Amino acid sequence: MLEYVCLGLVFIIKIPPPKLFKYASLYKSMNEDLDHKYMRLAIEEAKISLQNGDYPVGAVLVINDKITGKKRNCLHSKEDWASHAESMLIRENSKLIKSYIKNDLSDVILYTTLEPCLMCLGTSVLHRISKIVYACPDPHGGATKINPKELTDWYVRKWPEIKGGLYKEEVYDLMIDFMKKQNTKVWDKIRVLYEDMNSKW
Ligand SMILES: [Zn+2]
Numbered sequence: 366m367l368e369y370v371c372l373g374l375v376f377i378i379k380i381p382p383p384k385l386f387k388y389a390s391l392y393k394s395m396n397e398d399l400d401h402k403y404m405r406l407a408i409e410e411a412k413i414s415l416q417n418g419d420y421p422v423g424a425v426l427v428i429n430d431k432i433t434g435k436k437r438n439c440l441h442s443k444e445d446w447a448s449h450a451e452s453m454l455i456r457e458n459s460k461l462i463k464s465y466i467k468n469d470l471s472d473v474i475l476y477t478t479l480e481p482c483l484m485c486l487g488t489s490v491l492h493r494i495s496k497i498v499y500a501c502p503d504p505h506g507g508a509t510k511i512n513p514k515e516l517t518d519w520y521v522r523k524w525p526e527i528k529g530g531l532y533k534e535e536v537y538d539l540m541i542d543f544m545k546k547q548n549t550k551v552w553d554k555i556r557v558l559y560e561d562m563n564s565k566w
Contacts, residue, residue, distance in 0.1 A: 406476070408539075414438045424454045425477075426475055
């Protein structure tokens, strides 16, 4: 009887993992499809930015699989060095984000074509963004390598999940295009950083 019970337990324990695995992989694949869909929209914003002669960064905010806004960089047109697409987008949707967070519906995802800088990462943490998906790493101003454990527990609790690399080559080309058009020593130096990064891909 004991053996039977033990065998029964083994049987019960062994069945769920394949089922869980099946649904986990389906869930993963659905999320990956959504990541592609929303990143494409962010890239379209970045392209408009480039056409306007601006630093080509686009961002899309998604709450519970609904787009709540999109934005592109206006660094040059607004002459404000803090006019980053990601920060502007989050702050414009601040009230809405807070309402979701209060109700514990906290699936708030930021899609951005470029690895966030310190300001945009900080704005994301303050607004409890649950996940950041970016395309191209930024060897000049990217800040996602910060380890929140070296800050305080508050940062560790609020730090979003971060995933990078989706369509990175396409966004890299936009960045290089912009930098070449600037034709200044400063942008040439930044371009070298990008080209060096690209040579290692
Ligand atoms: Zn930024």
